[in-house]
Amino acid sequence: MPKLLCKCSAVIHYGEIPSPNEWLLFSDSNFDNFSGMVDAEEVYAVSTSFLKCPKCSRLYVFWEGHQSEPQVFAPE
Ligand SMILES: [Zn+2]
Incomplete structure (x- = not known):
């Protein structure tokens, strides 16, 4: 099962479908390319995945x- 070790030492699991730790985002421009009824798989294809640590956020x-290293954002 895929997992990531957070800098706070929590282990973030993201292999479940759906995963409570994985979120999706997409740009307003990508969203604007859709109209009416859309296929969820098409929305998923233009989405960027991110994980949220359940311990430190x-x-x-x-x-x-x-396959690439994620960019990390920490709450202030
Ligand atoms: Zn953390």
């Missing part, structure tokens, strides 16, 4: 997919 954004 850091965000790990996979801008280039899960």
Whole structure:
């Protein structure tokens, strides 16, 4: 099962479908390309996946997919 070790030492699991730790985001521009009824798979295809640590709320954004290193955002 895929997992990531957070900087706070929590282990973030994201192999479940759906995963409570994985979120999806997409740009307003990508969203604007859709209208009317849409296929959820098409929306998923233009989405960027990120993980939210359930302990410290850091965000790990996979801008280039899960094969690349995520960019990390920490709450202030
Ligand atoms: Zn954490």
